[in-house]
Amino acid sequence: TIRASDFGSPQLSSSVFISISVLDVNDNPPILTQDNYTFFVQEDKMPGWAVGQMIVSDVDTFPNGAPFSFSILSGNADLAFRVVSDGTLYTAARLSTRARSLYYLQVRVSDSGFPPLHTDSWITVKVIEESQFAPTVLPLEVFIIAYQERWPGGEIGHLIASDQDPYDTLVFALETTPTGQGQFSVEPRSGVLTAGPMVDAGRY
Incomplete structure (x- = not known):
């Protein structure tokens, strides 16, 4: 308040x-x-396939930060890729390892300030062949023995699997029988097998 x-x-x-x-x-x-x-x-994924995402932040507040805009400055041969406002890189065409297996994209992200500021990044995209081999899982036999008290539940084993396709990611999942429904679980990435405390005597 100012007083005169x-x-x-x-x-x-x-x-x-x-x-x-x-x-x-x-x-x-x-x-x-x-x-x-x-x-x-x-390779051969339909156009619009999500390849990966760049995560962006800005210490400036609105309106000088988000939303961000992206542009591919170089390396986008045959306009094979596009980037949307959330930083996700999508295919814009069918890719083939026979035509090209490596792309080096220079991508620029700009903020909404005036004048806008930008940061550049390089993206290496490796086009790989479709899966040709099914994964191999080693057999696992588990015996649960609990003395005096009931089995308290916990880790009972570790599934081991391999795949000849070098870039495939292995994911584990259980196909349980009705008698084992809900009593066992497996961690999708590590393959750790867990049994709950309500496992009754028997073979599953």
Whole structure:
């Protein structure tokens, strides 16, 4: 509040409220979680297949940060890829290892400030062949023995699997029989097998 007074007699004065807003200046470029990215995509996927995502942040506040805009500056041969506003890289054409197996994309992300600031990143996209081999799982036989008290539940084994396709990711899942429904679980990535405390004697 500012008050102005005169030197008259009687002295008169007047007050006014002043609101001061401190605005953010666009002085920070967008920040990517990585300087360089490497993504894998199988050949012959339909256009629109999500290859990977770049995560972006900005210490500037609105309107100098998000939303961000992306552009591919170089390396996008045959316009094979596109990037949307959330940083996801999509295929824009069918890819083939016979035509090209490696792409090096220079991608620029710009903020919404004025003038906009930007950060560049390089993306390596490796086009790989479709899966040709089924995974191999080693047999596992587990015996649960509990003395005096009932089995309390816990880890009972570890599934081991391999795949001749070098870029395939193995995911474990149970196909249980009705008698074993809900009594066993497997961790999808590690293959750790767990039994619950309600397992009755028998073979599953």
